[in-house]
Amino acid sequence: MNLPNKLTISRIILTIFIIILCLFPFYMVGVNFPKFNIEGIVVDSNYLIAGFLFIIASVTDYLDGNIARSKNLVTDTGKLLDAIADKVLVNSVLIIFAVRGFISPIVPVIYIFRDEVVNALKMEALKKGQVVAAIKSGKIKTATMLVGLSLMFFYNLPFELYNIKVADFLIYFALIMSIISAIEYYNIWKKLK
Secondary structure (H helix, E strand, O other): OOHHHHHHHHHHHHHHHHHHHHHOOHHHHOOOOOEEEEOOEEEEHHHHHHHHHHHHHHHHHHHHHHHHHHOOOOOHHHHHHHHHHHHHHHHHHHHHHHHOOOOOOHHHHHHHHHHHHHHHHHHHHHHOOOOOOOOHHHHHHHHHHHHHHHHHHOOOOOHHHHOOOHHHHHHHHHHHHHHHHHHHHHHHHHHHO
Protein backbone atom coordinates (compact mmCIF):
# COMPACT_ATOMS: atom_id res chain seq x y z
CA MET A 1 0.00 0.00 0.00
CA ASN A 2 1.46 3.35 -1.03
CA LEU A 3 1.75 6.45 1.16
CA PRO A 4 -1.28 8.33 -0.26
CA ASN A 5 -3.49 5.29 0.38
CA LYS A 6 -2.14 5.01 3.94
CA LEU A 7 -3.02 8.68 4.50
CA THR A 8 -6.52 8.02 3.16
CA ILE A 9 -6.97 5.02 5.48
CA SER A 10 -5.75 7.17 8.39
CA ARG A 11 -8.52 9.67 7.55
CA ILE A 12 -11.13 6.91 7.91
CA ILE A 13 -9.60 5.82 11.23
CA LEU A 14 -9.53 9.43 12.49
CA THR A 15 -13.21 9.73 11.54
CA ILE A 16 -14.04 6.77 13.78
CA PHE A 17 -12.30 8.48 16.71
CA ILE A 18 -14.13 11.74 15.96
CA ILE A 19 -17.48 9.93 15.98
CA ILE A 20 -16.64 8.23 19.29
CA LEU A 21 -15.50 11.49 20.89
CA CYS A 22 -18.69 13.26 19.85
CA LEU A 23 -21.29 10.56 20.47
CA PHE A 24 -20.08 8.00 23.00
CA PRO A 25 -21.63 8.52 26.47
CA PHE A 26 -18.31 8.67 28.32
CA TYR A 27 -20.03 9.69 31.57
CA MET A 28 -21.58 6.18 31.71
CA VAL A 29 -18.11 4.68 32.08
CA GLY A 30 -16.93 7.29 34.55
CA VAL A 31 -15.03 9.49 32.11
CA ASN A 32 -15.82 13.18 32.26
CA PHE A 33 -14.17 15.52 29.80
CA PRO A 34 -13.55 18.95 31.30
CA LYS A 35 -15.72 21.86 30.21
CA PHE A 36 -14.50 25.42 29.90
CA ASN A 37 -16.46 28.64 30.16
CA ILE A 38 -15.12 31.22 27.72
CA GLU A 39 -17.03 34.46 28.30
CA GLY A 40 -20.33 32.62 28.69
CA ILE A 41 -19.67 29.99 26.01
CA VAL A 42 -19.48 26.49 27.51
CA VAL A 43 -16.87 24.51 25.58
CA ASP A 44 -16.69 20.70 25.83
CA SER A 45 -13.09 19.52 25.62
CA ASN A 46 -14.11 16.31 23.79
CA TYR A 47 -15.26 18.53 20.89
CA LEU A 48 -11.94 20.38 20.97
CA ILE A 49 -10.06 17.08 20.74
CA ALA A 50 -12.38 15.92 17.94
CA GLY A 51 -11.78 19.27 16.22
CA PHE A 52 -8.01 18.77 16.22
CA LEU A 53 -8.49 15.26 14.80
CA PHE A 54 -10.84 16.70 12.16
CA ILE A 55 -8.22 19.24 11.11
CA ILE A 56 -5.58 16.50 10.86
CA ALA A 57 -7.99 14.38 8.79
CA SER A 58 -8.73 17.37 6.54
CA VAL A 59 -5.01 17.94 5.97
CA THR A 60 -4.58 14.27 4.97
CA ASP A 61 -7.26 14.87 2.33
CA TYR A 62 -5.09 17.58 0.83
CA LEU A 63 -1.84 15.64 1.22
CA ASP A 64 -2.87 12.27 -0.19
CA GLY A 65 -3.97 13.73 -3.52
CA ASN A 66 -0.93 15.97 -3.88
CA ILE A 67 1.51 13.18 -3.03
CA ALA A 68 -0.27 10.75 -5.36
CA ARG A 69 -0.13 13.18 -8.28
CA SER A 70 3.43 14.43 -7.67
CA LYS A 71 4.91 10.94 -7.18
CA ASN A 72 2.79 9.32 -9.88
CA LEU A 73 1.09 7.07 -7.32
CA VAL A 74 -2.49 7.60 -8.48
CA THR A 75 -4.37 4.29 -8.41
CA ASP A 76 -7.99 3.27 -8.93
CA THR A 77 -8.02 1.94 -5.36
CA GLY A 78 -6.70 5.27 -4.11
CA LYS A 79 -9.39 7.20 -5.97
CA LEU A 80 -12.11 4.96 -4.53
CA LEU A 81 -10.72 5.08 -0.99
CA ASP A 82 -10.31 8.86 -1.16
CA ALA A 83 -13.92 9.37 -2.21
CA ILE A 84 -15.14 7.05 0.57
CA ALA A 85 -12.93 8.71 3.20
CA ASP A 86 -14.13 12.19 2.20
CA LYS A 87 -17.79 11.22 2.40
CA VAL A 88 -17.41 9.33 5.68
CA LEU A 89 -15.57 12.24 7.32
CA VAL A 90 -17.77 15.14 6.23
CA ASN A 91 -21.14 13.38 6.25
CA SER A 92 -20.56 11.86 9.70
CA VAL A 93 -19.68 15.24 11.18
CA LEU A 94 -22.64 16.95 9.48
CA ILE A 95 -25.01 14.35 10.95
CA ILE A 96 -23.44 14.68 14.41
CA PHE A 97 -23.75 18.47 14.36
CA ALA A 98 -27.37 18.21 13.19
CA VAL A 99 -28.21 15.70 15.95
CA ARG A 100 -26.54 17.94 18.53
CA GLY A 101 -28.47 20.97 17.28
CA PHE A 102 -25.43 22.91 16.06
CA ILE A 103 -26.77 23.05 12.49
CA SER A 104 -30.12 22.51 10.82
CA PRO A 105 -30.85 18.89 9.78
CA ILE A 106 -31.51 20.18 6.26
CA VAL A 107 -27.75 20.71 5.81
CA PRO A 108 -26.73 17.01 5.92
CA VAL A 109 -29.88 16.02 4.01
CA ILE A 110 -29.09 18.32 1.07
CA TYR A 111 -25.34 17.66 1.23
CA ILE A 112 -25.65 13.87 1.28
CA PHE A 113 -28.44 13.88 -1.33
CA ARG A 114 -26.22 15.98 -3.61
CA ASP A 115 -23.30 13.57 -3.12
CA GLU A 116 -25.47 10.61 -4.11
CA VAL A 117 -26.77 12.35 -7.22
CA VAL A 118 -23.27 13.41 -8.32
CA ASN A 119 -21.90 9.91 -7.65
CA ALA A 120 -24.69 8.41 -9.77
CA LEU A 121 -23.92 10.82 -12.62
CA LYS A 122 -20.22 9.99 -12.43
CA MET A 123 -20.96 6.25 -12.47
CA GLU A 124 -23.23 6.65 -15.49
CA ALA A 125 -20.49 8.56 -17.29
CA LEU A 126 -17.98 5.86 -16.34
CA LYS A 127 -20.21 3.17 -17.86
CA LYS A 128 -19.85 5.06 -21.14
CA GLY A 129 -16.08 5.15 -20.74
CA GLN A 130 -15.96 8.80 -19.65
CA VAL A 131 -14.30 10.02 -16.48
CA VAL A 132 -15.79 13.16 -14.96
CA ALA A 133 -13.02 15.02 -13.18
CA ALA A 134 -13.48 17.17 -10.08
CA ILE A 135 -14.67 20.68 -10.90
CA LYS A 136 -13.77 24.01 -9.32
CA SER A 137 -17.14 24.58 -7.63
CA GLY A 138 -16.89 21.14 -6.03
CA LYS A 139 -13.43 21.92 -4.70
CA ILE A 140 -14.64 25.25 -3.30
CA LYS A 141 -17.56 23.42 -1.67
CA THR A 142 -15.23 20.94 0.00
CA ALA A 143 -12.70 23.52 1.20
CA THR A 144 -15.30 25.86 2.69
CA MET A 145 -17.17 22.97 4.33
CA LEU A 146 -13.97 21.68 5.95
CA VAL A 147 -13.10 25.13 7.32
CA GLY A 148 -16.68 25.74 8.49
CA LEU A 149 -16.87 22.39 10.27
CA SER A 150 -13.45 22.95 11.85
CA LEU A 151 -14.68 26.25 13.29
CA MET A 152 -17.87 24.56 14.49
CA PHE A 153 -15.81 22.07 16.52
CA PHE A 154 -14.19 25.06 18.23
CA TYR A 155 -17.55 26.74 18.90
CA ASN A 156 -16.85 29.35 16.23
CA LEU A 157 -14.29 30.96 18.53
CA PRO A 158 -13.04 33.68 18.56
CA PHE A 159 -15.76 34.97 16.20
CA GLU A 160 -18.57 33.86 18.51
CA LEU A 161 -17.35 36.33 21.14
CA TYR A 162 -18.37 39.10 18.71
CA ASN A 163 -21.53 37.29 17.56
CA ILE A 164 -20.10 36.81 14.05
CA LYS A 165 -21.35 33.46 12.70
CA VAL A 166 -18.39 32.60 10.47
CA ALA A 167 -18.81 28.82 10.86
CA ASP A 168 -22.51 29.00 9.94
CA PHE A 169 -21.78 31.25 6.97
CA LEU A 170 -19.10 28.89 5.61
CA ILE A 171 -21.26 25.79 6.06
CA TYR A 172 -24.24 27.38 4.30
CA PHE A 173 -22.00 28.80 1.58
CA ALA A 174 -20.60 25.28 1.05
CA LEU A 175 -24.17 23.99 0.88
CA ILE A 176 -24.99 26.51 -1.87
CA MET A 177 -21.79 25.55 -3.70
CA SER A 178 -22.77 21.89 -3.40
CA ILE A 179 -26.03 22.63 -5.24
CA ILE A 180 -24.22 24.71 -7.87
CA SER A 181 -21.63 21.98 -8.42
CA ALA A 182 -24.38 19.34 -8.70
CA ILE A 183 -25.99 21.39 -11.48
CA GLU A 184 -22.61 21.75 -13.19
CA TYR A 185 -21.97 17.98 -12.93
CA TYR A 186 -25.43 17.35 -14.38
CA ASN A 187 -24.67 19.64 -17.33
CA ILE A 188 -21.35 17.86 -17.92
CA TRP A 189 -23.11 14.49 -17.77
CA LYS A 190 -25.80 15.66 -20.24
CA LYS A 191 -23.10 16.58 -22.77
CA LEU A 192 -21.62 13.08 -22.48
CA LYS A 193 -24.92 11.38 -23.40
